[in-house]
Amino acid sequence: MPGERLCAAAGLVGVILVLWLMSSPAAAPPHPMRLRGPWQVKLFPSQTYDVKQPRDQVVPSNGILCAPPASGKTVLLVSMILEQYRGCFERVYIMSPSIDMDPQWEPVKKYIQEDLGVNTDREQCWWDEWDEAALRNILAQQKKITQQSKQLGMKKLYQVLIVLEDMADSPQVHKKTGDGILDTLFIRGRHYCCNTWVSTQKLRLMSRAVRVNTMRYCVFRLRNQLELDALVEELSAMLPKDVLYGMYQEATREKYSFWYVNMRAPKEDMFWVRFDRKFVVNGDDPEPSGGEAAGGRPGLR
Numbered sequence: 001m002p003g004e005r006l007c008a009a010a011g012l013v014g015v016i017l018v019l020w021l022m023s024s025p026a027a028a029p030p031h032p033m034r035l036r037g038p039w040q041v042k043l044f045p046s047q048t049y050d051v052k053q054p055r056d057q058v059v060p061s062n063g064i065l066c067a068p069p070a071s072g073k074t075v076l077l078v079s080m081i082l083e084q085y086r087g088c089f090e091r092v093y094i095m096s097p098s099i100d101m102d103p104q105w106e107p108v109k110k111y112i113q114e115d116l117g118v119n120t121d122r123e124q125c126w127w128d129e130w131d132e133a134a135l136r137n138i139l140a141q142q143k144k145i146t147q148q149s150k151q152l153g154m155k156k157l158y159q160v161l162i163v164l165e166d167m168a169d170s171p172q173v174h175k176k177t178g179d180g181i182l183d184t185l186f187i188r189g190r191h192y193c194c195n196t197w198v199s200t201q202k203l204r205l206m207s208r209a210v211r212v213n214t215m216r217y218c219v220f221r222l223r224n225q226l227e228l229d230a231l232v233e234e235l236s237a238m239l240p241k242d243v244l245y246g247m248y249q250e251a252t253r254e255k256y257s258f259w260y261v262n263m264r265a266p267k268e269d270m271f272w273v274r275f276d277r278k279f280v281v282n283g284d285d286p287e288p289s290g291g292e293a294a295g296g297r298p299g300l301r
Contacts (some may be wrong), residue, residue: 259272
């Protein structure tokens with residue numbers, strides 16, 4: 001009968017399938033990587049190098065000082081060179097329109113000549129106008145020194161500081177082609193132990209490459225709300241904007257005081273009033289302890 005033949009055929013197919021499975025080799029176990037769960041990044045050993053470090057800071061690093069005129073940023077730059085970062089740099093290079101007019105720079109010149117032992121009649125270390133060729137020569141020389149030091153097996157590397165005061169506001173500093181020396185210093189300079197500090201009156205004039213690669217901000221009392229908004233936007237992934245505004249207000253409440261932001265530090269050690277009082281952040285809670293979220297005075301330590 002047709003129905004019986006169909007059932008017999010189905011049974012025969014089932015028997016053949018069972019016999020084929022029994023004769024097949026055992027299935028291979030899952031790939032070992034799949035048994036270990038998510039992939040894990042492995043850190044392979046490599047040669048490490050060091051540079052002279054200041055107290056409680058890390059270099060190489062790039063920084064921006066943002067302040068209107070007569071806010072105290074030159075005083076801060078001089079203090080950082082002669083006090084906070086003293087002895088960290090084998091060379092200090094300065095470009096500032098006021099380098100030969102402002103007496104505040106005289107102690108730095110003396111430090112370069114006497115402490116660093118530079119004969120400034122033979123080796124130029126400061127300029128009163130923008131000189132891109134000089135900056136490119138400094139970077140090329142520093143790259144060569146760093147490469148040769150590593151080839152010689154030196155563990156402690158030679159590092160330099162470049163200070164650009166009130167130069168970043170000049171049109172010739174910024175190039176729309178993306179190959180400007182300021183961008184290069186902020187992107188590649190740290191690989192050659194080259195630290196760059198820029199003093200500017202307008203943060204928004206800084207290119208995206210410069211802002212992304214900035215590791216430290218020193219922000220004085222600003223006169224333009226758009227400048228403050230731009231800075232808070234840069235930091236808004238760290239804390240809520242209203243908390244950041246509150247920190248800025250507290251840090252700049254006193255005359256000549258500034259808000260210090262260390263982008264290389266953990267979040268709980270990132271925000272300061274000058275270099276001496278730290279804003280307290282309670283673990284994962286973004287609101288500073290002892291303060292209010294908006295318009296208040298965040299907690300300080």
